[in-house]
Amino acid sequence: MAGVKMMSNMHPGIVLLAAAFIAVLLPQILRRAMLIVGPLAALFAFFQLQPGTDMDFQFSSSYAFHYFHADELSMLFAFGFCILALISGIFTFHNGNRMLNMCILATAGSALGVVFANDWVSVIFFWELMVVASAFLIWCRKTSSSRKAGLRYLILHMVAANLLLEAVFVNVHEGHTMLGQITAVGGELYWLVFLFLAIGAALFPMHAWTADCCSESTLTGSVALSAYLPLSAVYCMLRVFQGQEILILFGAVTAVYAAVRALISDDVRRILGYALSAQLGIIAALIGIGGELAVNAAAFLALTAVFGNAALFMSCVVIIRALGGEFRLSQMGNLFKEQPFAGVCFIIGGLTVSGMPFLAGFAGHAWGMEAISAYGSSWLEAALVIAQVGIFAAVALRAFWFMFYSENRGAKVCDVVPGNVHVPMILAAAFCIIIGIYSGPFANMLPYKLGSAVYSFANFLPAIEILAASSVVFVLMRRFLLPQKGLILDTDWFYRSAFDILLLDASYLFCALSSALGSAWNMLYIKFMELTANPMEFLDARPFRNRKRYDPENYRTSIADPIMITLAVLTSAICYFIAVI
Amino acid sequence: MLLCDRKTFLAFCGILAFLAAALEIFIGNSRSIPGMNIILGAAGCLSLVLLGNFVLRPLLQRAEDYYGGGEDDE
Numbered sequence: 001m002a003g004v005k006m007m008s009n010m011h012p013g014i015v016l017l018a019a020a021f022i023a024v025l026l027p028q029i030l031r032r033a034m035l036i037v038g039p040l041a042a043l044f045a046f047f048q049l050q051p052g053t054d055m056d057f058q059f060s061s062s063y064a065f066h067y068f069h070a071d072e073l074s075m076l077f078a079f080g081f082c083i084l085a086l087i088s089g090i091f092t093f094h095n096g097n098r099m100l101n102m103c104i105l106a107t108a109g110s111a112l113g114v115v116f117a118n119d120w121v122s123v124i125f126f127w128e129l130m131v132v133a134s135a136f137l138i139w140c141r142k143t144s145s146s147r148k149a150g151l152r153y154l155i156l157h158m159v160a161a162n163l164l165l166e167a168v169f170v171n172v173h174e175g176h177t178m179l180g181q182i183t184a185v186g187g188e189l190y191w192l193v194f195l196f197l198a199i200g201a202a203l204f205p206m207h208a209w210t211a212d213c214c215s216e217s218t219l220t221g222s223v224a225l226s227a228y229l230p231l232s233a234v235y236c237m238l239r240v241f242q243g244q245e246i247l248i249l250f251g252a253v254t255a256v257y258a259a260v261r262a263l264i265s266d267d268v269r270r271i272l273g274y275a276l277s278a279q280l281g282i283i284a285a286l287i288g289i290g291g292e293l294a295v296n297a298a299a300f301l302a303l304t305a306v307f308g309n310a311a312l313f314m315s316c317v318v319i320i321r322a323l324g325g326e327f328r329l330s331q332m333g334n335l336f337k338e339q340p341f342a343g344v345c346f347i348i349g350g351l352t353v354s355g356m357p358f359l360a361g362f363a364g365h366a367w368g369m370e371a372i373s374a375y376g377s378s379w380l381e382a383a384l385v386i387a388q389v390g391i392f393a394a395v396a397l398r399a400f401w402f403m404f405y406s407e408n409r410g411a412k413v414c415d416v417v418p419g420n421v422h423v424p425m426i427l428a429a430a431f432c433i434i435i436g437i438y439s440g441p442f443a444n445m446l447p448y449k450l451g452s453a454v455y456s457f458a459n460f461l462p463a464i465e466i467l468a469a470s471s472v473v474f475v476l477m478r479r480f481l482l483p484q485k486g487l488i489l490d491t492d493w494f495y496r497s498a499f500d501i502l503l504l505d506a507s508y509l510f511c512a513l514s515s516a517l518g519s520a521w522n523m524l525y526i527k528f529m530e531l532t533a534n535p536m537e538f539l540d541a542r543p544f545r546n547r548k549r550y551d552p553e554n555y556r557t558s559i560a561d562p563i564m565i566t567l568a569v570l571t572s573a574i575c576y577f578i579a580v581i
Numbered sequence: 582m583l584l585c586d587r588k589t590f591l592a593f594c595g596i597l598a599f600l601a602a603a604l605e606i607f608i609g610n611s612r613s614i615p616g617m618n619i620i621l622g623a624a625g626c627l628s629l630v631l632l633g634n635f636v637l638r639p640l641l642q643r644a645e646d647y648y649g650g651g652e653d654d655e
Contacts, residue, residue, distance in 0.1 A: 145649070256629075264633040385618075386625035393626050457608055462618040465601050469622030472594045476587075477627065480634045487648070489641040496648055 009055065011068050012042040012082055013112030013126070020105035020133075028096040035089035038105050042112070043082045051075060054118070065125075066178065069118035072447045076299055077115045077235045079445065080306040081108060083431065084227055087310050087424040091317075092220040094418035100140045104224055106133035111228035115235055119177050120168040123236065124161060131157040134229055137221030138213055149216035152495065156209055157229070160199035167192035179239050190244075197241060200233025201284055202277045204254040208492035210280075211261070211273030215327070219317040222269060226309045230280055234287070234302045238447075243290025251288055252383040255281030259390020261490065266328050266483045268316050268399060272309070275395050278387050279305050279353055285384060286368050292448040294371035299446055301364035304352060304435060308361055311349030311428040312395065315342040318417050318425070319403060326411040329399060329483035333408035339417075343404045345425040350396030352432040355388055357455070357463055360435035363443065366459035367450075389470040397474045398481050 019038025023031045055068040070078075085108035092104050110133060113126030131154065138150035170189045171177065182190055199206045210230065214222045241247060255278045262274035279301065286298040319335060319342055320327050336343040348359065355365030365388060372381045435442050439454050453459075474481070602616030 260629050260633045260637060263629055264638050382621060382625070385621050386629065389622055389625040390629045393629065461601065461605065465598075465616075465618040466622035466625075469598070469619045470626035473623050473626040473630070475590075477630045480630050484638075484642070485645060486642045487645055488637065489643055489647070 009053070010045040010048070011055075011112070011116060012045040012049075012078060013109045013116060015042045015045050016085060016105050016109030016112060017129075018109075020102045020109055023105060024098060024102050028098075031098065031101050032093050032096060035093055035101055035104065036086070039082065039086035039089045039108070042085060042108075046075075046078055046082045049075065049078075063121075063177065064119075065122050066118035067113070067122045068116050070116060072445060073235070073238060073299060074115050076303055076445045076447070077231065078112055080231070080303045081111050081115065081228065083427075084108065084224075084306050084310060085112075087314075087427050088220070088224045090427075091223055091314055091421055091424040093420045095218075095220055097140055097218075099136055100218060100221065103133045103136040103140070104221070107137065107224050107228050111232050114232045118179055120164075120171050120179065121177070123179065124164050124168055127164065127232070128158075128161050130229060130232065131161060134221075134225055137225055138217040140221060141216065141218045143216075146216045146218075149212055152492070153209060153213045156199060156206070156495075160196045163192050163199075164196040167196065181242055182240050182244070185244070193240060194244070194246060197233055197237050198250060200229060201237060201280050202230055202233075202254070203247075203250045203281065203284055204257050205491040207254050207258055207277045207281075208490040210277045211265075211270040211490070212492055214273035214276070214313070215267050215269040219321060222317065223310055223313045226272070226276055226313050227306050230276065231302050231306065234280065234283055234298070237284065237287050238295060238299060242287055242295060245288055247284045247288030248377075248380060249288075251281045251283070251285030252380055252387075253281070254278070255285065255387030256383050256390065257281075259387045259394060261488065262394035263390055263398065263481065264488060266330050266485060266487075268320070268327055268329050268332075268403065269313075271329070271394055271399050272312050272316055275312075275353060275391050276305070276309055278391050279309075282368065282384055282387055285380065286371060289371055289375050291371060291374075293367055293374065293450065296443075296446045296448050296450055297364050297367035297371055300443070301361065301368065303442065303445075304360035304364055304432070307428050307431040307435070308349045308352035308359075311345045311352070311425060311432060314421065314425045314428060315346035315349065318342040318421055319346075322413045322415055322417050323411045324414045328411075328485065329402050330485050331409050331411040332403045333406045333411070334404070335408075335411075335413070336404035338413045339404075341422060341425065343400075345429045346403070347396060347400055348429040348432050350392075350400055352436070354392035354396050354467065355463055356392075356396075356467060357460055358433075358436045360432045360439075362436055362459075362463060363439045363454045365463065366454060369459075369462065385466060389466060392467055393470055393474050393481075397471060398478075398483075401478070402483055 016038055019034055019041065023034040023038070026034060049070050051070055051072060053068065053070040054066070056064040056066045058064045085105070088104055088108070092100065095101070107130055110126045110130035114123055114130065117123045117126055135150050135154040135157075138146050138153055167189055170192065174189075182193060184190060197203075199209075202208075202210045210226070213225050217225050237247070258274045258277035258281060262271050262278060265271045265274060283298045283301050283305075286294045286301070319332070319339060322335075322339055322342075323332070326332065352359040352361045355361045368384070369381070372384060443450075443454070598616060598619045601619060605615040
């Protein structure tokens with residue numbers, strides 16, 4: 001009992017961080033075991049938690065870190081993150097890479113740290129830890145493109161973290177150290193926090209990092225990258241930015257734009273990255289609406305996005321692994337016979353994120369539509385329905401069809417997939433189904449208690465109608481959606497290409513300037529040395545002299561000068577002597 | 582992909598859409614216009630396909646190695 005009592009005060013994130021640092025020291029077999037033991041210990045600690053738990057660390061007489069505060073919202077996100085830590089741990093079990101193992105656990109631990117933090121400084125501490133740990137999930141792939149992608153990811157999120165740091169300074173200066181809703185619209189704090197959240201939650205035009213990092217990271221790392229950081233940003237949004245109307249506009253634009261991008265991309269992980277971005281856009285718009293129903297819908301969509309995207313990314317990784325690294329949709333096809341398990345999990349994940357009834361995403365979408373109807377904005381309602389249709393068409397129809405059923409266009413199964421990867425796929429798919437059918441216990445974890453039924457006729461029929469109508473259009477228009485080889489540029493072009501060119505050209509300019517300055521200085525130095533080597537030659541220089549004429553008399557010092565100096569000193573000394581006497 | 586010809590498929594979809602709209606009228610409807618969700622779903626999907634295929638793709642599509650390749654270190 002004493003042990004259980006002790007665990008009731010144990011921070012699940014710190015449990016995972018401790019597991020990450022212990023894992024580094026262990027031999028491979030124990031380190032791999034730690035990928036499962038660590039998340040299980042964190043889950044155990046989570047289930048011992050009581051809402052209302054509040055712990056702090058007195059840093060100085062005037063400041064305490066409130067690093068552990070558990071309420072309904074933080075426990076909802078923590079539940080999703082703890083299960084995802086277990087899922088990604090089992091999924092990575094076959095991989096003995098020390099750095100990857102440590103960073104998978106450390107990313108999950110620091111994401112839980114963000115979720116339980118109740119003051120600004122604790123949030124930024126765990127946030128920066130999460131950014132650094134997750135950057136290594138990209139670098140562990142060890143290719144030149146992943147190295148560049150990791151650097152882009154790190155720089156972008158460090159910029160975001162510095163914006164948050166400045167927001168922290170502004171907050172602390174104003175005497176607010178604890179997290180709380182920002183009420184002053186348009187001030188410095190408002191814009192700093194908005195920019196931080198826009199980058200973290202991948203809102204347009206800063207949305208491209210999701211597709212970039214998911215497509216360039218290690219295969220197993222993409223499962224973790226797709227959830228922890230963007231959903232931690234969503235959590236922060238719910239904590240401090242509820243009801244801010246700017247989120248509605250940016251969320252709606254992101255949702256529709258990312259859905260279009262998902263519909264035309266060729267790289268399957270980019271498709272899933274854009275679909276994730278579209279989901280984040282829908283969630284952000286709901287947070288922007290504010291109110292109990294919209295906030296509940298956003299929180300529930302975030303929870304279900306964890307499981308839906310995990311199922312999608314894991315199935316996708318299994319297919320890429322089986323095809324020996326082939327990631328292009330244009331090369332795949334007819335894979336259901338060879339990878340039926342991945343196909344089933346992929347469609348469950350795809351339908352979940354699309355809001356299909358009887359799967360986890362349905363309740364969030366239904367409540368979201370109710371909230372938007374109550375808000376009374378027709379354009380927003382249309383935009384979010386279009387985004388939902390786009391996610392469905394891109395993932396559950398296009399990607400699924402061209403991966404698993406259409407004619408194979410070259411990719412062959414050539415690699416054996418490790419057996420352990422099927423367990424987390426079952427877990428993620430099972431959660432998608434269980435939450436979809438028995439949503440009651442999970443809905444009770446939401447921040448607000450609502451009496452709204454999930455499976456009412458008013459919710460069920462519109463969802464079926466929207467998805468069925470888009471399926472019909474997809475069937476009729478599928479020849480326009482054939483995957484084509486190539487890269488479709490995005491807003492990241494500005495920092496990947498334009499900024500790169502600007503930086504390179506500016507570097508060349510500064511190098512040329514430095515070189516010219518160096519040459520000029522060198523010439524000046526040489527001339528100075530030449531002139532000072534024999535000052536008399538310089539003094540003797542005559543303008544318009546045609547030929548150099550050597551005359552030793554010019555360089556001979558006159559005898560009169562030292563005699564005059566000696567006489568002057570002697571006279572002064574005699575005068576002084578007489579004056580003293 | 583289709584199990585029947587295009588006309589039969591469209592007729593079948595039309596009948597289903599009509600039945601769904603009728604169901605909305607008789608049982609209850611979350612929107613003012615019956616069948617609005619069907620129109621929104623179809624028009625939304627169509628607009629995304631057209632926007633993606635005829636606007637974004639011609640404007641923004643580049644070669645796969647536009648940003649340079651990513652050879653394995655190991």
